[in-house]
Amino acid sequence: MIQVENVWYSYVEGHYVLKEISFSISKGELVCIMGANGAGKTTLIKIISGLLKPTRGKVFLDGVDVGRIPREAIVRKIGVVFQNPDHQIFSETVEGEVSFALKNVRLDEREIKEKVKEALYELGIEKYRFTSPLTLSEGERKLVTLASVIALDPEIIMLDEPTAGQDGANKRKIQGIIRKMVAEGRTVIVVTHDVEFCAELLPRVMVMAKGRLVADGDARDILTNFEILREARLKPPVMVELAKKLDGMIRFEKKPITVDEAAELIAEKLGWPHCCKP
Amino acid sequence: MLQALEYKTRESRIHDLDPRTKICFSAMITFSSIISKNLTLLIVLQAISLILAWYAGVLKAILKGIKNFIYFLVLIAVINIMLFSLGFSLIMLIKFLVIISVFSLFLMVTPSDQILQVMEWMKLPVEIVIGFSIAFRYVSIMVREARLILDAQMARGLDFQKGSIIKKIKGYVYLLIPLVVLSTRRAVRIAESMEARGFGARKKRTQLYELKMRRRDYMIIALVCLLSSLIFLLEFSFGLPPWMTINVPP
Numbered sequence: 001m002i003q004v005e006n007v008w009y010s011y012v013e014g015h016y017v018l019k020e021i022s023f024s025i026s027k028g029e030l031v032c033i034m035g036a037n038g039a040g041k042t043t044l045i046k047i048i049s050g051l052l053k054p055t056r057g058k059v060f061l062d063g064v065d066v067g068r069i070p071r072e073a074i075v076r077k078i079g080v081v082f083q084n085p086d087h088q089i090f091s092e093t094v095e096g097e098v099s100f101a102l103k104n105v106r107l108d109e110r111e112i113k114e115k116v117k118e119a120l121y122e123l124g125i126e127k128y129r130f131t132s133p134l135t136l137s138e139g140e141r142k143l144v145t146l147a148s149v150i151a152l153d154p155e156i157i158m159l160d161e162p163t164a165g166q167d168g169a170n171k172r173k174i175q176g177i178i179r180k181m182v183a184e185g186r187t188v189i190v191v192t193h194d195v196e197f198c199a200e201l202l203p204r205v206m207v208m209a210k211g212r213l214v215a216d217g218d219a220r221d222i223l224t225n226f227e228i229l230r231e232a233r234l235k236p237p238v239m240v241e242l243a244k245k246l247d248g249m250i251r252f253e254k255k256p257i258t259v260d261e262a263a264e265l266i267a268e269k270l271g272w273p274h275c276c277k278p
Numbered sequence: 279m280l281q282a283l284e285y286k287t288r289e290s291r292i293h294d295l296d297p298r299t300k301i302c303f304s305a306m307i308t309f310s311s312i313i314s315k316n317l318t319l320l321i322v323l324q325a326i327s328l329i330l331a332w333y334a335g336v337l338k339a340i341l342k343g344i345k346n347f348i349y350f351l352v353l354i355a356v357i358n359i360m361l362f363s364l365g366f367s368l369i370m371l372i373k374f375l376v377i378i379s380v381f382s383l384f385l386m387v388t389p390s391d392q393i394l395q396v397m398e399w400m401k402l403p404v405e406i407v408i409g410f411s412i413a414f415r416y417v418s419i420m421v422r423e424a425r426l427i428l429d430a431q432m433a434r435g436l437d438f439q440k441g442s443i444i445k446k447i448k449g450y451v452y453l454l455i456p457l458v459v460l461s462t463r464r465a466v467r468i469a470e471s472m473e474a475r476g477f478g479a480r481k482k483r484t485q486l487y488e489l490k491m492r493r494r495d496y497m498i499i500a501l502v503c504l505l506s507s508l509i510f511l512l513e514f515s516f517g518l519p520p521w522m523t524i525n526v527p528p
Contacts, residue, residue, distance in 0.1 A: 051429045075435035086463070087423070088430035090455035100452075104435030134459060148434065 001026055002048060002156065002187070007057035009043055017043050019211045021057070025189065027155070030182045032198040032219070033191045035208035036233035041191040042083070044208070045158045048189075049078045076105055079149035083161040085133075085141035088148075094120065094128045094136075098148045105152070119151035123177065139170045146177065156187040163194045175200055199223055199237040199257040207232045224255040284418065286386045291494075292334035297392035298399070299495040304384040306506040311376040317365075319509055320372040326505075327379040336386040343382050344375065351375070390414055395489055404483060412468060420461065427456045 002025040009018040018040045025031055033041050046052040048059055050066045059066040061077065069077075079101075082088065091097040095116055102112045120126040123143045128136060133144045142165065149157060162174050178201060181188050192198060198205060198219060205222040207215040209232040215222050222228060224240050236244075239262040243255055250269050256262035292300075311323050331337040344351075354374060358367035390411050397407040428438065431452050438449045472478075 046429060049433055051432055071432070071437055072435060075433070078433075080430075080433040082426070082430045082433070084426070086460050087426045087456055088434065089459070090452050100436075101434035104437075152434075 001060075001062055003060040003063075004044075004048065005058045005060070007044075007047060007054045007059065009040075009047060009052065009055050011043075016055070017211050018047070018054075021213050023206065023213060023216060025187060027187055028182065028185045029187055030178065030201060030203040031187075031189045031206060032201065032203045033189060033206045033208060034193055034195070034198060034222075034232065034234060036193060039208040039232065040211040041208055042160055045080065045160060045189065045191055049080050049158060050074045051080075072105055075101060075154075076152065077154055078156045078158065079152050079154035081142075081146050081149050081157070081159045081162065083164055085138070085145040088145055089133045089141060092132055093130050094125065094133050094144050094147075095130060097133050097144055098151050101148055101152050115151045115153070116147075119147040122150060123147045124173065138165045139167060142166060143170070143173075146174070150177075150181075154186070156189070157181055158189040158191070160191045161193075162190060163192060163197050171197060193234060195223060195229075195234055195237045199239070202257075207234070209233070220255065220257055223257050284386070285389045286336050286339060288335045288387075290334045290387070292330055292383075293387045295387075295498065296489060296491050296495045297388050297396045298489065298491065299498050300384055300388050301396060302499050303502045304380045306502045307380045308377055310506045310509045311373050311380075314373075314509055314513055315369060316513065317369055317372065319512065320369065320376060323376045323509075324372060324379060327376060327383055331379065331383050331386075334383070334387050336383065339386060340379055340382045344378055347378060392489075395485060395487075398483070398485075399489060408477075416461075416464070420457065423460055424453060424457055427453050430456075 004021055004023050007018055007021040008016050010016045017038075021040075021044065033044065035041050043052065047054050048066070050059075050069065050071070053067060061069060061074075066074065089097055091100065098116045098119055099112050102115055107115070116129075117126070120129055123146060125140060125143050125147060128140065128144075133141055136144065142162070146159075146162070159174075159178070162178075163171050166174065175197065178188055178190065190198070190201070190203070202219045205215070205217065205219045206213055207222060207228055214231055215225070215228045223237055224243075226236060226244075229236050237257050239256045239258055242262060243252055246252075250266065252265055254261075254265075256265050307323055307327060311320060314320055314323070328337060328340070331340045351371060351374065355367045355371050358370050393414075394407055394411045397410065398404065431449075432438070436449055436452055438446065438453075441449075
């Protein structure tokens with residue numbers, strides 16, 4: 001369990017980028033942290049993973065202060081995939097890149113080989129095993145960085161803007177991987193401002209604006225709340241906007257946030273209940 | 279530390295000077311501090327640069343920059359005390375302070391565009407001038423990227439603090455490779471975008487703002503040349519009168 005207690009953080013003295021942040025995340029939860037650029041989302045995940053020390057407040061991991069947990073133990077427990085894959089890639093081969101963290105936590109050679117193979121297979125990039133990651137496309141490089149974290153098999157995985165620079169197919173692939181990780185009982189925290197991506201996942205949503213946590217709740221409640229989204233400078237999902245435009249013409253019992261949901265509800269209203277079941 | 283190298287937008291008479299005047303002033307003060315072995319003269323030079331920094335509204339930023347060099351200054355002091363004497367160490371320390379202050383002051387009051395213009399005025403090849411200017415501008419971005427790379431590698435278990443010196447040096451390879459790759463990619467992108475916007479299409483370049491020396495520029499250049507000549511003469515011919523000399527400990 002992750003517990004964040006009254007965390008404040010400033011890069012420059014007196015100028016806080018995180019203010020009064022408190023929440024807890026249970027094991028196996030899927031959480032999307034949303035907010036505009038500069039809201040403090042990335043800083044927050046750096047604090048949770050112990051890369052930054054909060055100026056005020058504390059972060060606990062299973063009841064232990066993160067500041068007191070050795071780096072190696074944190075790495076085994078929390079995997080972080082940063083936004084720009086080029087900030088970590090250095091190896092000559094994809095295999096070398098994916099095995100980097102495994103070597104740092106001192107696994108034996110046979111185990112490393114096996115885990116690397118599994119991770120590459122899971123992400124569908126096993127054909128690039130001996131290719132230089134620097135020659136891959138941005139989307140593929142992102143998958144390599146994701147593989148390097150999946151190979152570690154951490155309990156908690158944090159993804160910073162996983163859809164940035166990704167095409168539709170890769171977005172779906174990442175969505176599938178996130179669902180699989182949650183089904184396996186891992187805690188997944190996704191930092192994003194891609195509302196459509198978040199709506200498809202139906203997670204718990206935390207919204208940040210100007211360094212503060214302004215909302216925390218169910219995806220449907222948050223993503224249909226125009227006031228919160230406006231405060232966080234986020235655009236509502238297209239289907240939410242469509243439902244709002246149709247308001248008065250069609251009365252929805254529940255507010256649709258994805259294409260499938262909207263299609264199903266509209267079909268039901270039109271009297272074709274079986275036409276659009278996902 | 280890099281804040282001490284960044285241009286600070288302000289409205290002041292110092293900012294308003296011609297960049298050639300600022301270069302001349304910085305070069306002469308640096309030259310004077312290098313040739314001077316007299317504590318009094320060095321203190322005067324340091325006082326001049328700090329007063330000008332205050333007048334330009336960047337004194338606080340310069341003092342902050344000097345604070346960042348504190349370990350380096352202590353190192354210089356200790357080495358010189360061990361090798362020479364306390365007095366020599368003090369002189370070296372103030373010499374270094376003068377150079378840092380003048381260099382920071384110059385960069386804080388001179389936008390990189392103006393430095394570029396001066397280099398072009400000096401008839402340096404335009405490719406070198408542009409390269410120099412871009413490299414200079416991207417230093418702070420590279421520092422930011424280096425921090426992000428450090429975070430990404432530390433999140434994967436790399437510890438830059440622990441282990442032997444060899445291990446630490448090896449650790450920095452994991453920082454340098456992504457940094458070089460990112461910089462190369464950026465350089466290619468910048469070159470392409472510059473070419474796409476017509477860079478190099480015409481041999482002769484024109485400037486939006488022309489360099490123009492005014493009366494106060496000539497006055498400052500004359501004053502600083504006079505000061506440097508005086509320091510040169512005091513150092514190598516007449517020497518300082520006893521009442522102006524601060525006795526340094528042996």
